Amino acid sequence: MSLPVWIAVGVLGGIGALGRFFVDGIVAARAGRDFPLGTLVVNVSGATLLGLLVGLGFTGNRLLLAGTATLGSYTTFSTWMLETQRLVEDGELALAGANVLVSLVVGVGAAALGRYVGARV
Amino acid sequence: MPGRDRRELAAIFAGGVVGALLRVALAQTHAGVAPGWPWVTFAENILGTFLLGYFATRLQERLPLSAYRRPLLGTGFCGAFTTFSTMQVELLTMLDAHRYGLAIAYAASSVIVGYGSVHLATLYVRRVRTIA
Numbered sequence: 001m002s003l004p005v006w007i008a009v010g011v012l013g014g015i016g017a018l019g020r021f022f023v024d025g026i027v028a029a030r031a032g033r034d035f036p037l038g039t040l041v042v043n044v045s046g047a048t049l050l051g052l053l054v055g056l057g058f059t060g061n062r063l064l065l066a067g068t069a070t071l072g073s074y075t076t077f078s079t080w081m082l083e084t085q086r087l088v089e090d091g092e093l094a095l096a097g098a099n100v101l102v103s104l105v106v107g108v109g110a111a112a113l114g115r116y117v118g119a120r121v
Numbered sequence: 122m123p124g125r126d127r128r129e130l131a132a133i134f135a136g137g138v139v140g141a142l143l144r145v146a147l148a149q150t151h152a153g154v155a156p157g158w159p160w161v162t163f164a165e166n167i168l169g170t171f172l173l174g175y176f177a178t179r180l181q182e183r184l185p186l187s188a189y190r191r192p193l194l195g196t197g198f199c200g201a202f203t204t205f206s207t208m209q210v211e212l213l214t215m216l217d218a219h220r221y222g223l224a225i226a227y228a229a230s231s232v233i234v235g236y237g238s239v240h241l242a243t244l245y246v247r248r249v250r251t252i253a
Contacts, residue, residue: 001149006142009141009142009145010138010139010141010142011138012141013137013138013140013141013142013144013145013201014133014134014135014136014137014138014141014197014201015134015137016137016141016201017133017134017136017137017140017141017196017197017200017201018130018133018134018137020196020200021130021133021192021196043205043206046205046206047205047206047209047210049206050206050207050209050210051209051210051213054210064145067206067207068144068145068148068207069141069145071204071206072141072144072145072201072204072206072207073137073140073141073144073200073201073204074206075204075205075206075207076199076200076201076203076204076205077166077169077170077203077204077205077208077231077235078166078169078170078172078173078199078200078202078203078235079173079195079196079199079200079203080205081170081173081174081232081235081236081238081239082170082173082174082177082239084236084239085174085236085239085240085243100232103205104212104228104232107205107208107209107212108209108212108213108216110209111206111209111210111212111213112213115213
């Protein structure tokens with residue numbers, strides 16, 4: 001990998017993290033913080049877009065930069081797990097279980113939908 | 122406080138730069154280590170989740186309130202080092218290949234070990250506090 005590509009990976013990774021911060025903030029401002037809907041919206045939208053890129057036939061550096069670097073940073077596994085564990089600590093077992101299952105089912109479904117749409121445009 | 126906000130955003134960006142570079146570097150150097158099981162994503166997600174559990178608990182319950190550590194280390198670094206979208210596409214690829222058992226094992230072990238690593242990191246930070 002060339003230096004310009006590495007620089008682009010870093011910059012796009014930073015932009016992805018900022019995008020997550022803004023989307024999470026906007027969703028939480030509307031929906032509150034009882035359920036971590038902001039992270040769910042971030043992760044599902046990111047999975048949809050990554051599926052879309054795959055469907056559009058992105059490979060190599062294009063997939064690396066738009067997908068792995070940008071969307072990889074935009075979506076997050078660690079916050080999803082932290083928020084789930086904090087829900088359990090607060091005794092919100094049903095919400096914690098829902099956060100895990102909904103994220104996984106809707107996440108895979110969203111990736112599949114994105115890929116389907118990408119392959120047909 | 123626009124000045125404070127700008128520095129918070131700079132901290133998130135900087136953490137995101139480092140997290141993404143490290144995640145991509147690990148993926149590039151360990152591509153195809155074990156075909157079938159996405160070890161790189163799995164290891165990155167578990168390590169990043171342990172670190173987030175550690176940072177979040179320590180910054181919230183132990184250290185004096187800082188405006189930049191959580192955005193830098195938590196939102197920026199751990200958020201960008203771990204990834205959800207890649208995991209979903211990996212699961213989708215397993216389902217395409219009709220490897221349903223593998224997909225369930227990958228999803229379940231990521232969640233169980235990820236959840237456990239937050240739990241352990243949290244306990245560790247709190248145990249240190251009780252002793253100190």
